[in-house]
Amino acid sequence: MNRTRHGFVVLCILISSFGVQAQGATDSLLSVSQDSTHVKFQNHFYDAMKQKALENYSKAIDALVLCKSLNPTESVVFHELGINHFKLKQYDSAEFNFQKAIALDADNFWYKESLYHLYIDQKRFEEAILALQPLLSRHPDYKQDLVNLYLKAGRYDDALNVLDALDNTLGIKASRDKIRKELYDLSGAEDKRIAHLQKRLQETPEEPTNFLNLIYAYSKLDQKKEAFETALAFQKQHPKSHLVHVALYKFYLDAKEYDKAIASMKIVTTSTVVLPSLKVKVLNDFMRFIAEFPEYESALADVTNTVSDNTPSRSDLEWADYYYNQKAYLKAISSYSKALEFDPDNFTIIKNLALLYLETNQFETAVLFTNNQMELYPSQPLLYLVNGTANRQLDHLDLAVESLTTGLDYIFDNKKLQLDFYKQLSTAFELKGNIEESEAFTKKAIALKNN
Numbered sequence: 239m240n241r242t243r244h245g246f247v248v249l250c251i252l253i254s255s256f257g258v259q260a261q262g263a264t265d266s267l268l269s270v271s272q273d274s275t276h277v278k279f280q281n282h283f284y285d286a287m288k289q290k291a292l293e294n295y296s297k298a299i300d301a302l303v304l305c306k307s308l309n310p311t312e313s314v315v316f317h318e319l320g321i322n323h324f325k326l327k328q329y330d331s332a333e334f335n336f337q338k339a340i341a342l343d344a345d346n347f348w349y350k351e352s353l354y355h356l357y358i359d360q361k362r363f364e365e366a367i368l369a370l371q372p373l374l375s376r377h378p379d380y381k382q383d384l385v386n387l388y389l390k391a392g393r394y395d396d397a398l399n400v401l402d403a404l405d406n407t408l409g410i411k412a413s414r415d416k417i418r419k420e421l422y423d424l425s426g427a428e429d430k431r432i433a434h435l436q437k438r439l440q441e442t443p444e445e446p447t448n449f450l451n452l453i454y455a456y457s458k459l460d461q462k463k464e465a466f467e468t469a470l471a472f473q474k475q476h477p478k479s480h481l482v483h484v485a486l487y488k489f490y491l492d493a494k495e496y497d498k499a500i501a502s503m504k505i506v507t508t509s510t511v512v513l514p515s516l517k518v519k520v521l522n523d524f525m526r527f528i529a530e531f532p533e534y535e536s537a538l539a540d541v542t543n544t545v546s547d548n549t550p551s552r553s554d555l556e557w558a559d560y561y562y563n564q565k566a567y568l569k570a571i572s573s574y575s576k577a578l579e580f581d582p583d584n585f586t587i588i589k590n591l592a593l594l595y596l597e598t599n600q601f602e603t604a605v606l607f608t609n610n611q612m613e614l615y616p617s618q619p620l621l622y623l624v625n626g627t628a629n630r631q632l633d634h635l636d637l638a639v640e641s642l643t644t645g646l647d648y649i650f651d652n653k654k655l656q657l658d659f660y661k662q663l664s665t666a667f668e669l670k671g672n673i674e675e676s677e678a679f680t681k682k683a684i685a686l687k688n689n
Contacts, residue, residue, distance in 0.1 A: 279308040286318060295322040313342035317349050324356055332356055347376065363391040378408060385417060394425040410438075431455055446472070446481045453485045462492070480509040484516050491527065499527070500537045518556070525560045554580065555587065562590070567598050585615065592624040604628035619648040623658055630666050638666045657686055 286301035299322045305315045320335035336353040343349060350372050357366035367387050373380045381404055388397035401418050405411075422431040435452040442448055449472035456465035469485040476482060483502035490499035506512050506520045528538045558573035571594050578587045588611050595604035608625040615621060622645020629638035646659050660683035667676035 275308055279305055279312075282308070283315070286322075290318070290322060290325075293325075295325045298322045311342060313339045313346065313349070316342065317346075317352065320352060320356075324352070324359075329356065329360055347373070361390075363387050367391065367393075378404070382414075385414075389417065389421060389424075394421050394427070397421055398430070428455070428459055432459075443475055446476055446479055449475070450481060450485060457488075462489070465489070480505055480512050481516075484512065484520065487520065487523070491523075496527075496531070496534065500534060503527075504537070522556050525556060528560075529563075558587075558590070562594075567594055570594060571598065585618070588615070589620055592621060596624055596627060599631075601628040601631045605632065605634075617648045619645040619652075619655060619659070621645070622648070623655065623662065626659075626666070627662055630662065630669065633669075635666055635670045639663065639670070642666065653686060653689075657683055660686065 282301045282304040286298045286305065289295070289298035289301060299319060302315055302319045302322070305312070306319070309315065316335045316339035320332045320339060323329075323332035323335060333353070333356060336349060336356060339349045340346065340353065350369065354366055354369040354373060357363075357369055367384065370380060370384055370387065374384065381400055385397050385400045385404070388394070388400065398418065398421055401414055401421075404414060418434070422428070432452070432455055435448070435455055439448040439452055449468060453465045453468045453472070456462075456468060465485070466489045469482060469489060472479070472482045472485065483505045487499045487502035487506065490496070490502060503520055503524045507517055507524065509517070524538060528535050554573045554577035558570045558577055561567070561570035561573060571591065574587050574591045574594070578584065578591065581587065592604060592608055592611070595601070595607060604624055605628045608621045608628070612618070612621050612625065622641045626638045626640075626642035626645065629635070629641060642659055642663050646656070646663075649656050649659065660679045664676045664679035664683065667673075667679065
């Protein structure tokens with residue numbers, strides 16, 4: 239939790255009137271007297287504040303020690319000593335002084351918060367939990383801090399209890415649900431997860447995600463009957479919902495009711511309301527299903543014609559791989575190109591596109607594409623191979639030889655790739671009329687193949 243520090247305000251108030259109770263640092267300053275002891279104390283204290291502002295923490299400590307010798311019961315001195323020792327990572331001294339300050343002024347909130355932050359910095363979670371207790375009434379964010387501390391300390395049940403209290407008081411919040419899920423995952427308390435999700439569903443059945451969360455939890459435990467019954471209840475409660483089909487298609491596949499499964503998958507993959515991440519998951523399952531049952535391939539074609547251009551990059555990549563395996567190379571190029579827009583540093587996509595441009599005889603495109611990519615990946619030999627091969631096909635023989643000989647230098651422990659370079663160089667030199675060089679590379683290829 240980010241909290242505004244009060245040091246600057248404290249210093250200003252101290253300078254204007256040392257005896258005024260300043261927020262945080264001067265809650266318990268004694269009334270100012272005019273004797274010489276007080277003047278010395280005041281001078282040393284102001285010097286300490288100045289040195290702390292300059293980040294001269296050791297000098298600040300020296301000045302505060304002089305203050306302590308003049309007035310050993312002034313709580314603000316011990317608090318400032320704690321702060322400066324804390325800055326120097328002198329944790330034992332910081333802890334002692336914070337505790338001393340609290341003992342002298344038990345009602346000072348800022349002293350207690352400083353001790354709490356000290357324990358947090360040291361990852362002393364049990365001590366931090368105790369130090370946090372007096373702060374909880376100050377602001378609800380401290381209770382969120384307590385949840386995080388219980389989580390780090392492995393006190394999962396305590397963390398869940400605080401989350402329940404926060405939900406009851408402040409209402410449901412996505413960030414707390416995320417922590418709750420983490421707690422269930424770490425503790426393995428699946429019965430508590432199920433009970434919580436059932437309660438959430440009973441309280442707000444109008445919220446579709448409550449059904450999905452419970453279905454997922456049942457499925458994770460392989461409780462298929464309960465999961466399917468929840469999915470049917472979801473459909474009954476929300477008959478027009480597209481989200482219910484995110485769950486139903488799986489059950490239909492398991493039951494071998496393929497027509498119903500395909501109908502559900504089509505609804506999800508063509509929906510305008512289902513999250514892209516969910517659509518991707520269903521698309522991937524759809525493709526795996528078609529690979530196993532190719533007689534349903536026409537159903538996938540229907541989805542292909544209606545799926546949105548805004549389908550996320552992972553989906554584009556899955557489509558591209560699917561088309562490539564089906565030897566639908568032009569469609570694969572289209573999907574790989576879209577995927578590359580979303581993930582321009584994915585070299586696997588770059589490699590596949592380069593090879594597909596060759597495969598589909600798009601030699602000029604292959605040259606332009608690999609020229610651009612070689613600027614980004616100057617040591618990737620495959621780009622030089624594709625570039626050289628495409629230039630040879632375009633009868634740009636000098637460029638072909640230049641690219642191939644350059645790329646050859648970047649090959650390490652890849653016999654097959656090296657063999658391809660030798661073959662292409664042999665052909666390029668033959669076309670140039672340099673039979674001697676052509677035969678030399680042919681011999682290298684034979685020797686490498688027989689090695």
